[in-house]
Amino acid sequence: MHRAKLEIAAKELLKNDPTGHDIYHSMRVYNLAKEIAKKEDWQFDDDILFAIAMLHDAGHERSIRTGDKYRYKHMEYSAEIAKRVLAEVGFPGQKIPVVLQGILQHDQTKPWGLANRIPTDIKEILLIQDADNLEAIGILGWYEF
Numbered sequence: 510m511h512r513a514k515l516e517i518a519a520k521e522l523l524k525n526d527p528t529g530h531d532i533y534h535s536m537r538v539y540n541l542a543k544e545i546a547k548k549e550d551w552q553f554d555d556d557i558l559f560a561i562a563m564l565h566d567a568g569h570e571r572s573i574r575t576g577d578k579y580r581y582k583h584m585e586y587s588a589e590i591a592k593r594v595l596a597e598v599g600f601p602g603q604k605i606p607v608v609l610q611g612i613l614q615h616d617q618t619k620p621w622g623l624a625n626r627i628p629t630d631i632k633e634i635l636l637i638q639d640a641d642n643l644e645a646i647g648i649l650g651w652y653e654f
């Protein structure tokens with residue numbers, strides 16, 4: 510099943526993350542997103558929501574390693590990593606484009622992401638943006654390197 514394989518792959522990718530964006534951040538984002546969906550009474554595709562949550566921050570480690578201090582490129586790197594991993598775990602091909610879009614857009618409702626904002630009405634993306642914003646209120650939003 511692609512979902513179990515995806516979780517294992519995400520754990521592996523995030524295990525050396527030096528920024529606090531570990532698998533527990535991904536899990537919290539997924540659970541918060543589901544909670545918001547329940548309260549809003551929104552329907553969503555759980556495969557898509559789970560995949561965006563698991564992989565949206567997989568690019569932080571590469572950002573740090575390559576001198577992208579403020580990690581502006583982590584969305585782009587996460588999407589590149591996700592493209593490879595989703596194919597490897599047999600994730601449904603027709604759902605991959607929206608997962609990649611969600612990864613690329615996950616910071617666009619944060620104060621530093623508004624300038625590049627592309628409005629969306631895709632529920633899975635809106636849910637991840639809001640869930641990740643809740644996470645950014647805490648220590649992950651203020652980590653300095």
Ligand SMILES: [Fe+2]
Nearest residue numbers: 565566615616
């Ligand atoms: Fe992020």
Ligand SMILES: [Fe+2]
Nearest residue numbers: 538565566641
């Ligand atoms: Fe995040």
